[in-house]
Amino acid sequence: MQSDFADEVGINEGNLCAFIKGRRSLTPRMAWAFAKELRTTPDFWMKLQSDFWLWESRPKRATRKASRRRRRR
Numbered sequence: 001m002q003s004d005f006a007d008e009v010g011i012n013e014g015n016l017c018a019f020i021k022g023r024r025s026l027t028p029r030m031a032w033a034f035a036k037e038l039r040t041t042p043d044f045w046m047k048l049q050s051d052f053w054l055w056e057s058r059p060k061r062a063t064r065k066a067s068r069r070r071r072r073r
Helices: 002-009 013-020 028-038 042-056 064-072
Strands: none
Touching (some): 002 013, 002 028, 028 042
């Protein structure tokens, strides 16, 4: 199934597999290919990638102990 989709969109199966497993980022070329095959827009796919990057880089919340220590200073 995955190899069939890779053939349909014209993307290397290894790259598609790495993308699905989160080991590779979406490229503009992939966004265009997905958009054409799935009747969406490349902007849709690139926004998903951008949102993921933002989520991945979000600041970690401080633990209660650490935030209390900061307030006391």
